Amino acid sequence: MIRIVGATLLFFVRAAAQQLTVELPAIPGIELVGPQSPEFETLVTQIVGPERPMGLAASLPFGVIIRNKTSQGIAAIDTVWTVGDQILLNAADQMFGRPILFVKPDQAVLAVPAGILQNPRQMRIFSDGRIEGHRLNNFRNPGNVTISVDAVVFESGQFAGGDRYGAFERWDAQIEAPRNLATAVLQKQSSQSIGEIASWLEGLAAAGRRPLPAEAHASETILAAVVLLGVYRGEGEAALYSRAKGIVDAPVFPLHR
Numbered sequence: 001m002i003r004i005v006g007a008t009l010l011f012f013v014r015a016a017a018q019q020l021t022v023e024l025p026a027i028p029g030i031e032l033v034g035p036q037s038p039e040f041e042t043l044v045t046q047i048v049g050p051e052r053p054m055g056l057a058a059s060l061p062f063g064v065i066i067r068n069k070t071s072q073g074i075a076a077i078d079t080v081w082t083v084g085d086q087i088l089l090n091a092a093d094q095m096f097g098r099p100i101l102f103v104k105p106d107q108a109v110l111a112v113p114a115g116i117l118q119n120p121r122q123m124r125i126f127s128d129g130r131i132e133g134h135r136l137n138n139f140r141n142p143g144n145v146t147i148s149v150d151a152v153v154f155e156s157g158q159f160a161g162g163d164r165y166g167a168f169e170r171w172d173a174q175i176e177a178p179r180n181l182a183t184a185v186l187q188k189q190s191s192q193s194i195g196e197i198a199s200w201l202e203g204l205a206a207a208g209r210r211p212l213p214a215e216a217h218a219s220e221t222i223l224a225a226v227v228l229l230g231v232y233r234g235e236g237e238a239a240l241y242s243r244a245k246g247i248v249d250a251p252v253f254p255l256h257r
Helices: 009-017 040-048 054-062 120-126 167-189 194-209 216-235 237-249
Strands: 003-005 020-022 030-033 051-053 064-068 074-083 086-090 108-112 115-117 145-154 159-161
Touching (some): 030 145, 040 064, 051 054, 054 108, 054 120, 064 074, 064 145, 074 167, 115 120, 145 167, 159 167, 167 194, 167 237, 216 237
Antiparallel strands (some): 030 064, 064 108, 074 086, 074 145
């Protein structure tokens, strides 16, 4: 039995009243099943179980099942929600450093604004019992929404799709920016004091208090600086250098067109 837990019905009814158009993907082997399909609820339950906490219940009218009917695992999926020319959300979810989460051949996953859901354990992202958050801010009265899978990256690193929304640049920056920043930290280790390095990181991280730059590498550098600064403040100098070295030494996901 499906149970909607603590649902705020006003949001849910409004969301359910919206029209969702599922755009057929141009990527061979990628299949989409939207909420209008009689299969949808059954597939959702198979993937995440029967519970429908508030955040999930509010998200499902904008969700889509993604089936991988290719011969490779999928390491990244760019799911995009639009109304006309307006982008409500460009999710660009990637699992480059977590091969266990690659979407396997013949596997189905649930894409909602909050992210890609593969199993009931991931339902904990909705455990706060709230609708707020979960990347739903633009979905309260959106009108007629179109959902599409614009691009994917296979486990080989091969990028596929139209790249209408800049997914390749964003994913490339998520790989390269943290490595470049960590390399710079280790280079500064031999010539600057930890105070100087921390001040430099603080200057980079401070930009995150404003809207992030549109340029992908700049925004990912800011996010990486926030992470490294957090390591230094929470665990100290040695931990900062250790984390930086770990980033530099980690295998590089072979993203390519």
